[in-house]
Amino acid sequence: MKRILLYVVIAIVVIVGGGYAALVLKKPAMNPPVSEKVEATAERLQRGKYVFESVSDCEGCHSERNWDKFGAPVYDGRTGVGFVFPPELGFPGKVVAPNLTPDAETGLGSWSDGEKLRAIREGVSKDGRALFPFMPYTHFSRMSDEDAYSVVAYLNSLPPVKNRLPRTELNFPVNLMIKFSPQPVTAKVPMPDRSNRLKYGEYLVELGGCAECHSQMEKGQAIEGKEFAGGHEFNFASKLVRSANITPDEETGLGKWSEQRFVDKFKGFANMTYDNAPKMNQSNFTLMPWLPMSQMPEEDLRAIYTYLRTIKPVHNPVEVHPALAAPVQ
Ligand code: HEC
Ligand code: HEC
Incomplete structure (x- = not known):
């Protein structure tokens, strides 16, 4: 009896250990790099x-x-x-x-x-x-x-x-x-058709990683049904901010935002530079790339807005800048 148990244990160790070794040696899926030189x-x-x-x-x-x-x-x-x-x-x-x-x-x-x-x-x-x-x-x-x-x-x-x-x-x-x-x-x-606002907006949102920051994550994946609904917490530089809900929900998202308000929000940062940027404290702390994104042409911001209007509205109130009793360590 004891001996059988021993064999079972050895078998498990071999299988698990072998699986582990295979994982350690495993290479990611890849193709060789293309040999082309990029012309500038x-x-x-x-x-x-x-x-x-x-x-x-x-x-x-x-x-x-x-x-x-x-x-x-x-x-x-x-x-x-x-x-x-x-x-x-x-x-x-x-x-x-x-x-x-x-x-x-x-x-x-x-x-x-x-x-x-x-x-x-x-x-x-x-x-x-x-x-x-x-x-x-x-x-x-x-x-x-x-x-x-x-x-x-x-x-x-x-x-x-x-x-x-x-x-x-x-x-x-x-x-x-x-x-x-x-x-x-x-x-x-292929490059998406830039005259198709919806398609180009979707493309910019993909490249802009909006979903990555604007979705609450669990084990590195956006919680299903909560994409773009905000609440992703960033604890950084002794401050804390949560991303906003950018779904078209009327109460807790961008539902009431006109296209112009959306564009103006970004363009409001267009003249901010390293030299004149105000101090960042808990009440205005952000990871949102406002400064670089304010340099986007209006057309591109309008395309992003057009796409964001088509995603599912999610009711999710987020306190973006929680008042902190003490600075986050
Ligand atoms: C959200 C943060 C983030 C953004 C945005 C980002 N990167 Fe990275 N990038 C990283 C991190 C972190 C690594 C290293 C990952 C690792 O070592 O496993 C990396 C690795 C790389 C590497 C591999 C370098 C090496 O030595 O192995 C390249 C090339 C690269 N990034 C280019 C880019 C380009 C180009 C963009 C924009 C189109 C970009 N990254 C946007 C975080 C980012
Ligand atoms: C690196 C993380 C990050 C990325 C990437 C990011 N955001 Fe944000 N965003 C935030 C955070 C955090 C806030 C809340 C703080 C603030 O308003 O600055 C925010 C706020 C916003 C707001 C203001 C909402 C409100 O109610 O005031 C809009 C609009 C927005 N983001 C749109 C976008 C879009 C569109 C993209 C992609 C093109 C994007 N964000 C990419 C982190 C990010």
């Missing part, structure tokens, strides 16, 4: 800068910013140099947005354009490891080929900055689970 046209550089700064806020995650000023503007000369996320954000480990400048030693200087494209849209780093999907590649997989090329052209044009950062180190089991996130982009991704 003036049009691509302009569009790439726009996507990098204002639409996808690559700059927001991959730069050093002044968190004492409203909107946390980027320090002069620190665009794309990377950022180590502080532990109070509650990540499962150490998360580092790498240096994206073309510095050969500490940035992307030694990467081919194909490797950059693959990292951005497919979530695989140069060395073949899966990227933590906080880097929004699961959304960027829908970035059009032309926009992805434009972003790479723009990255290549950044001044190289030497800034050595540690690597992301995730805790078990997240470090193994993320291997299932990368997905190769196998078909051509």
Whole structure:
């Protein structure tokens, strides 16, 4: 009897251990990087800068910013140099947005354009490891080929900055689970028709990661039925903010907002710069990329509004700036 039990235990250890070893060795789904070199046209550089700064806020995650000023503007000369996320954000480990400048030693200087494209849209780093999907590649997989090329052209044009950062180190089991996130982009991704406001708005919302910040999350997934309904809490720089409900709910969302009010809200930040941004405190604390997004052309903001009107209204009251008895540690 005892012996049978022993065999059962050994069998379980072998199966579980084998599964574990297989997971440790498992490589994420990936294709080899394309060998093409991205040509930098003036049009691509302009569009790439726009996507990098204002639409996808690559700059927001991959730069050093002044968190004492409203909107946390980027320090002069620190665009794309990377950022180590502080532990109070509650990540499962150490998360580092790498240096994206073309510095050969500490940035992307030694990467081919194909490797950059693959990292951005497919979530695989140069060395073949899966990227933590906080880097929004699961959304960027829908970035059009032309926009992805434009972003790479723009990255290549950044001044190289030497800034050595540690690597992301995730805790078990997240470090193994993320291997299932990368997905190769196998078909051509055309640019959506920009004259179709709804379609282009949907595209901008996808690239802008609005759902990521504006949905309450559970285990890294938006709680079903609550997409865009706000309440995602950010505890950062000793302050706390919750994202707003941006569904068309009349009472608790943007239901009563006219298109003009929506546009004006963004454009209200258009003249805010590093120098004149007011101090950021608990009552105005935000992670919403107001400063970069205020630079979007009105047409693009109107397209976003058009799309947001079509999502399901969700009644979800959110206290965006809770009064805090004491600063959050
Ligand atoms: C919400 C924050 C966030 C945004 C927005 C974001 N990134 Fe990232 N990015 C990260 C993090 C964090 C990593 C590192 C993940 C890891 O190491 O597992 C990363 C990794 C990368 C890498 C791989 C670098 C390397 O050394 O492995 C590239 C390239 C990259 N990002 C480019 C971009 C571009 C281009 C954009 C905009 C289109 C962008 N990122 C937007 C957070 C972000
Ligand atoms: C990095 C996180 C983040 C991203 C990305 C983000 N938001 Fe926000 N947003 C917030 C937070 C936090 C607030 C609440 C604080 C504030 O109003 O600044 C907010 C507020 C807003 C508001 C104001 C709502 C109100 O009731 O006053 C609108 C409108 C909005 N976001 C729209 C968007 C859209 C559209 C996108 C995508 C294009 C987007 N946000 C992307 C974090 C984010």
